[in-house]
Amino acid sequence: MGMYVPFMIRCPLCSHENKPAQSPREGIRKTLAGEFTKCRKCGAEFTEIHVPNRPLVKQVVGQLGKISGIVTIVNDIPGNASAMVVSYR
Secondary structure (H helix, E strand, C coil): CCCCCCCCEECCCCCCEECCCCCHHHHHHHHHCCCCCECCCCCCEEEEEEEECCHHHHHHHHHHCCCCCCEEEECCCHHHCCEEEEEEC
């Protein structure tokens, strides 16, 4: 049985931990599809998001077929975070 780990995107401007959806799979799907691009607290628009290359991410990429242009899948993220915003406006 797998361990439940929430998928969150921390805003670099206000440090709010955004959950794109209640389930990790749906949060990853929304992020990879480009459906979640703004901080819910301060409204900062994310222009580049790094998502770690993990098994659940690979499954969702396989289902989507392609990912948003603002998302990059990387091998490692500092602090073992769910995802990291690299740039915003």
